[in-house]
Amino acid sequence: MFGDGSVLEANAYGQALESMGRMLSCYASLQEQYNANVHAPDARLFSEYWESSLYAPIREFVARCLPADRAELSLQYCAPGAHAPLLKSAGDISLASRLSRIELVDIDAAALAEAAGFAGVLNPLAEIRSLATDLSGRYGQRLCDIYAEALEAGDSPDAIAARLGDPLTRAAAIFEDAEAVVERIAAAVEEGLGRGSRDVCVSEMMAAFTGTPAFLAFRSEIFRRQSAAAGRADYSRPLMAAARIWQHYNDRFLAFHLVTLRRLLEKGGLAIVVFDTEKVYDAPGLATIASFLEDPTFETAIAAGGFALRHRAHAKWLDHPVDRVASVHGVPVDDFKAHGHTIELLALEAV
Secondary structure, three states, X not given: OOOOOHHHHHHHHHHHHHHHOOOOOOHHHHHHHHHHHHHHHHHHHOHHHHHHHHHHHHHHXXXXXXXXXXXXXXXXXXXXXXXXHHHOOEOOEOOHHHEEEEEEEEOOHHHHHHHHHHHHHHOOOOEEEEEXXXXXXXXXXXXXXXXXXXXXXXXXXXXXXXXXXXXXXXHHHHOOOHHHHHHHHHHHHHHHHOOOOOOEEEEEOXXXXXXXXXXXXXXXXXXXXXXXXXXXXOOHHHHHHHXXXXXXXXXXXXXHHHHHHHHOOOOOOEEEEEEEEEEEEOOOOOOOEEOOOOOOOOHHHHHHOOEEEEEEEXXXXXXXXXXXXXXXXXXXXXXXXXXXXXXXXXXXXXX
């Protein structure tokens, strides 16, 4: 989709985000649009940076945390995308060769099919199973619904902000049935993949991402209205409220996701969770964007999830190493200016 010209790339990024504003009614479509027209083009353009700063550190961390005395392991890989980078070989590190069973779980069925074929090439002897399902437990859709309902409340910034309500209260309400949803996800996984014991579950860049397409879609619709408003009405209040809901959502989703992973593991099993905690722009004048608001050490979520922390590391992902100036409905956005992400890597033992 993207060429070498920065103007063409900026237009394509902006158009992709604009189209997302029309998709708030369908979370799965939002995810597909974001992955296909924002995430995948970045992965192609900056593959060398992503490999060296994100995927290689993940593989090294996983290799370091896996039990050295086990020749064969069973893996559940959450959100592998189309290329399942964890399974690739890098130097002496080859996780795929150690696996007797590989389970792939992703919301994107097309990406999942490609990843399964890739995994089969890497290890023809492994049993490979895949399941297309939404591990966000429909909570991503509920976040979309909150944003869509606020937009339906009226065109004025004050009306939209009032409908969004208190960010903490709205985010907490999304997860009010978390226990039942965990059981529903576990039942779907066991029905689709079987009840086989898993030695390790790896969740790659999922714990802080499920709400991002929803927020970006909301912002795109806000910018559309802002551009059409006489006198350029100030929409900063609903945007700030929506961003706070997104951060509180991430706080709760991480806790929910850990409980889900624990439900899929036997005692002593290993969960390795990799996610970004902040977006840091290269330009000093641009503010850092935190993914979470509460408990930045994540100790509470780890303990409540039924895990003990065994290993921890950090990495700096060079996500977008060059500047691209883009706009959404005529409103400039900083999304594609040079930036990286602080990445958290946690190895957790089920207790």
